Amino acid sequence: MADPVLPAIMRERRQLLNLAYRLLGSLADAEDVLQETWARWYALSPEQREAIESPGAWLTRVAGRICLDLLGSARVRRERYVGEWVPEPLPDREEWGGASDPADHVTLDESVTMAFLVVLEQMTPAERVSFVLHDVFRYPFAEVADIVGRSPAACRQLAASGRRRIRASRRDESPAAGQAEVVRNFKQAWEAKDIKALISLLDPAATMIADGGGQASTALKPVTGGEHLARYIAGIREIAPDLTILLRTVNGLPGLVATQRGVTVTVAAFEVAEDRITRIWAVRNPEKLTPWRTGD
Numbered sequence: 335m336a337d338p339v340l341p342a343i344m345r346e347r348r349q350l351l352n353l354a355y356r357l358l359g360s361l362a363d364a365e366d367v368l369q370e371t372w373a374r375w376y377a378l379s380p381e382q383r384e385a386i387e388s389p390g391a392w393l394t395r396v397a398g399r400i401c402l403d404l405l406g407s408a409r410v411r412r413e414r415y416v417g418e419w420v421p422e423p424l425p426d427r428e429e430w431g432g433a434s435d436p437a438d439h440v441t442l443d444e445s446v447t448m449a450f451l452v453v454l455e456q457m458t459p460a461e462r463v464s465f466v467l468h469d470v471f472r473y474p475f476a477e478v479a480d481i482v483g484r485s486p487a488a489c490r491q492l493a494a495s496g497r498r499r500i501r502a503s504r505r506d507e508s509p510a511a512g513q514a515e516v517v518r519n520f521k522q523a524w525e526a527k528d529i530k531a532l533i534s535l536l537d538p539a540a541t542m543i544a545d546g547g548g549q550a551s552t553a554l555k556p557v558t559g560g561e562h563l564a565r566y567i568a569g570i571r572e573i574a575p576d577l578t579i580l581l582r583t584v585n586g587l588p589g590l591v592a593t594q595r596g597v598t599v600t601v602a603a604f605e606v607a608e609d610r611i612t613r614i615w616a617v618r619n620p621e622k623l624t625p626w627r628t629g630d
Contacts, residue, residue, distance in 0.1 A: 346390045348439065349471075350397050355440050356466050357401040358408075359421030359451050361625055364440075367404070371397045391477070398463060398481035405459035416548030418556065420615045421451040422622040423601040426583035442586030445470045448603035448615045451585070453503045457496050464489040465496025505607040513606040514581075514588040520604075520611060521579050521590055527571045532564035537610040542566070547619030550599070563614075591626065598626040 350371065354364035374396055375383070386392045412419050424446060427439055444450060445466075454462050460482050467473040467481065468489070475486035475493075482489055516535060523531035538560045546552035557563050571577065574594060582591045584603040592600040601623060605613040617623065 346393050350393060352440050353471060354397055354401055356445055356470060357463060358404060359455060361422050363404060367397055367400050370400055395481050402459055402463050405462060417554040418543045418545055420543060420545035420617050421448060423603055423617050424585050425626055429583050446585050447587055448585050449605045453499055457499060461492045461496045464492035468493045469497060512609055516606050516609055516611060517588040517590065517604055518581060521581060524567055525579055527568045529564050529568050532567060533561050535611055536560035536563055537612045540611055542614040542616060544616040545619050549620055550618035552618045598623050601626060
């Protein structure tokens with residue numbers, strides 16, 4: 335017999351996907367959390383499910399706890415990760431021609447920019463869950479406490495600590511239109527291997543962090559310094575002259591996608607402040623580029 339509340343819990347899918355991605359920085363892991371959450375729902379007896387007054391609240395609580403557990407184990411996994419770890423980049427589904435079902439979309443707002451996600455990675459698991467649930471999704475601390483397993487007062491302190499981290503990381507970012515122009519100019523300079531133009535677009539202290547996960551060749555440590563980075567980037571065109579570079583939205587902001595023989599090989603997100611690029615996150619690990627394959 336069909337579950338009478340199935341339509342209601344399926345309506346929660348997008349909310350849970352958005353929550354899990356922000357907590358884990360990985361769309362693949364977020365999808366796994368949703369599958370585990372559904373499995374736990376259907377492991378209940380029909381009587382147990384009927385007794386749950388708010389299926390949405392129950393699903394959020396379960397998904398939040400699964401994410402909390404995964405965050406704890408992620409730190410151990412990261413120690414074995416080859417090179418730098420960068421959150422999984424997200425395409426604009428309409429721009430990239432991907433899934434059309436709104437339930438499969440992560441809302442692209444300031445809480446999924448690469449700069450924001452990188453700061454979330456620096457938080458403790460309890461700090462991250464408390465901050466995201468309260469400050470991003472507006473859950474009251476009483477509900478956050480039930481998920482985190484601490485008192486509401488403790489969760490309030492954890493969220494405040496996370497808030498301070500976010501504030502400390504903020505720079506005077508250029509408006510989106512200004513960022514788009516800088517990234518567009520960067521693309522043209524990269525295609526032309528124009529080192530002088532690249533240097534002019536990069537902050538003198540600019541940094542690039544690349545994530546190959548041991549599955550794609552890339553720098554294993556951050557590349558720092560505007561001039562050094564400009565020469566490194568220009569050198570990529572020498573090694574791979576057949577790269578096609580596309581302007582695309584990456585985690586809600588202007589970014590670049592590089593394809594080689596029709597296959598996406600790199601997705602780059604940028605932080606732009608005062609019309610200069612301060613940070614680049616280049617993802618080359620093919621396991622993290624799955625959402626971008628639809629447009630290949």
